[in-house]
Amino acid sequence: QVQLQESGPGLVKPSQTLSLTCTVSHASFTNAAYFWTWIRQHPGKGLEWIGHIYYSGRTYYNPSLMRRLTISVDTSNNQFSLSLTSVTAADTAMYFCTRGSGTVGPDFWGQGTLVTVPS
Amino acid sequence: QSALTQPPSASGSPGQSVTISCTGTSSDVGGYNYVSWYQQHPGKAPKLMIFEVSKRPSGVPDRFSGSKSGNSASLTVSGLQAEDEADYYCCSHAGNNNYVFGTGTKVTVL
Numbered sequence: 001q002v003q004l005q006e007s008g009p010g011l012v013k014p015s016q017t018l019s020l021t022c023t024v025s026h027a028s029f030t031n032a033a034y035f036w037t038w039i040r041q042h043p044g045k046g047l048e049w050i051g052h053i054y055y056s057g058r059t060y061y062n063p064s065l066m067r068r069l070t071i072s073v074d075t076s077n078n079q080f081s082l083s084l085t086s087v088t089a090a091d092t093a094m095y096f097c098t099r100g101s102g103t104v105g106p107d108f109w110g111q112g113t114l115v116t117v118p119s
Numbered sequence: 120q121s122a123l124t125q126p127p128s129a130s131g132s133p134g135q136s137v138t139i140s141c142t143g144t145s146s147d148v149g150g151y152n153y154v155s156w157y158q159q160h161p162g163k164a165p166k167l168m169i170f171e172v173s174k175r176p177s178g179v180p181d182r183f184s185g186s187k188s189g190n191s192a193s194l195t196v197s198g199l200q201a202e203d204e205a206d207y208y209c210c211s212h213a214g215n216n217n218y219v220f221g222t223g224t225k226v227t228v229l
Contacts, residue, residue: 047157
């Protein structure tokens with residue numbers, strides 16, 4: 001069973017950088033059929049696609065976050081990471097990492113990690 | 120990319136059926152047979168229930184079914200059970216490696 005686990009600080013100060021890492025286990029991380037995704041959910045709200053990356057390093061970003069966003073991959077450690085700069089209270093959300101594929105979208109999800117940016 | 124439109128809420132009594140719609144455009148739902156549905160219980164991560172419009176992952180009960188017509192997709196939950204009470208989200212491929220989620224529907228079992 002594919003497993004994903006998010007890690008990173010739960011509290012980030014305004015204007016600083018939010019950095020999260022997702023560790024993947026029991027999966028073929030370098031299978032080109034899959035991509036690795038960050039999705040967030042604001043408190044009490046719906047799901048928002050942040051972006052995703054293939055093991056090759058090819059990335060796709062949500063246009064609304066593109067200027068502040070970097071997603072990177074570390075194939076040697078089966079990890080991928082999210083970096084979101086200049087955060088504000090509007091970036092307070094539960095952040096999920098997932099595996100996805102072209103026709104399915106996200107299939108396996110991490111449990112999520114709550115990141116709070118105080119106003 | 121605009122979110123797909125879902126009704127905010129739906130409900131049914133145990134044993135009944137409930138159907139949730141997911142409306143997009145020809146650029147997403149209507150353009151691809153790549154619609155997925157997710158179930159999310161409070162405080163939990165979403166769980167994949169349907170993919171490629173109507174396929175069920177292993178372990179998902181056949182009470183869950185999906186369909187699509189034009190720019191709209193639907194999820195039907197038959198024989199409602201208490202544990203089906205949750206939020207449900209659709210997700211569609213939108214071309215050029217883009218994906219878009221629905222606004223979400225809260226299903227209540229009366």
